[in-house]
Amino acid sequence: MNVNKDLPISLNLDLSGLNCPLPILKTKKKLGDMQSGQLISVTSTDSGSYNDFKYFCEHTGHELISREQRESKFYFIIKKK
Numbered sequence: 001m002n003v004n005k006d007l008p009i010s011l012n013l014d015l016s017g018l019n020c021p022l023p024i025l026k027t028k029k030k031l032g033d034m035q036s037g038q039l040i041s042v043t044s045t046d047s048g049s050y051n052d053f054k055y056f057c058e059h060t061g062h063e064l065i066s067r068e069q070r071e072s073k074f075y076f077i078i079k080k081k
Helices: 022-032 049-060
Strands: 011-015 039-044 063-070 075-078
Touching: 011 022, 022 039, 022 049, 039 049, 049 063, 049 075
Parallel strands: 011 039
Antiparallel strands: 039 075, 063 075
8 A cells, every 4th residue: 555645634643663552552542532534644663563553443443544664664544434
């Protein structure tokens, strides 16, 4: 999946330097404050987050719009259910 720079991102969340489970927990908390259909962009350096966010979205009903790895960072766009 490639990140589309033209998407209307409501919130950018940089979680670089945090390890599992913090990227998921902090994203879940922010999603709780958002409206249905809004998009959140998440940046993480935790290598496990690449699969963790896919699993999280599959089990919570949020839509994983994109996930991408560039060098040592992981980028996600999630649409709140």
